[in-house]
Amino acid sequence: MALCKLPTPNSQLPTPNSKRCHWCGNDPLYIKYHDKEWGKPVYDDKILFEFLVLEGAQAGLSWITILRRREGYRKAFAGFDVHKVAAFSEKAVERLMQDETIIRNRLKINSAINNAKLFIEIQKEFGSFADFIWAYLPNKRPLVNDFKNGGIPARTEISDAIAKDMKKRGFKFFGTTICYAFMQATGMVNDHVIGCVAR
Template sequence: MQRCGWCVGDTLYEDYHDNEWGVPVYDDATIFEFLILETFQAGLSWITILRKRENFRKAFDNFDYKKIAKYNTSKYDSLLLDEGIIRNKLKIKATISNAQNFIKIQEEHGSFSKYIWSFVDGKPIQNKVENYKEAPANTAISDALSKDLKKRGFKFVGSTVMYAHMQATGMVNDHEVNCFRYNQVKSP
């Protein structure tokens, strides 16, 4: 079975690649989970975040954005002491304010999913990546998404972070064309 080169050799990476990466996600809760994880990944490797994913899930109330939006100073302080997550003050604060802004976008657009998928006209972009090293780090679409999110008060949502989010949530299919998942996640 041929997989994208970036995941080969690590069972956690391979499982994530085989079952999640690049699969279109339209559920707000899952989109928010990936937004949190991508926020914390900024400047770090994705495998580091995957290894701590369950710790993040526990620390951040199962990624429940409604609860996270209401976190107080006491909860913030307890997160700073949680050795199971990335204890970055700015990223933790950003997660709380991003949850608040996430809800505002839901209220404005009916769902965050409708908002974010509007950047790709509601359907995944089908790239033809031969080698994962050739995939872009950002695009004009991720630039526009990043700019709009920042305008709405989001933090740690640079264009590269947002492109990684688009890849993870299937807004773009960047599986290598020879990868067994490329056609499985390809939209008609």
């Protein structure tokens, strides 16, 4: 998959019995996402926009529910081309409301379009969305936490600050909890537990 950070030819792929963060369980899709994407730093605006849409869609649902619809979202939202999504019309919204491959929630669909417009505004202001979002971290480097088997937070002071800023800018479905999940997904924080093969 294009979004996955693939291993180099000399790297070791995790084995089925390797130790992983408990949340990914035994679902092959979840394991693949955990091993190759979760916690890996993302500086590409297109991928950051994808996770912005997906995390907003996930609100109130499980992440695996969204992962299983990821390809549907990719097709429905123009390959996550932010300019195309920002230009979606009311007719496009009605089309999406009939699309069984995504979560058919009008508020979430409209928020994705709204957020696309605001995403572009941030790009114009800061040069890229990545420059804006990563500036919240010291030296724009990932925060690597040292959790063992639990205690991973649902929010932090940094996610509070980012969510507050984005809310002020008009973003929807991006409160501090969703923001922290976004930070984990895009590698702004590495919350793989100590001993995890993907750490």
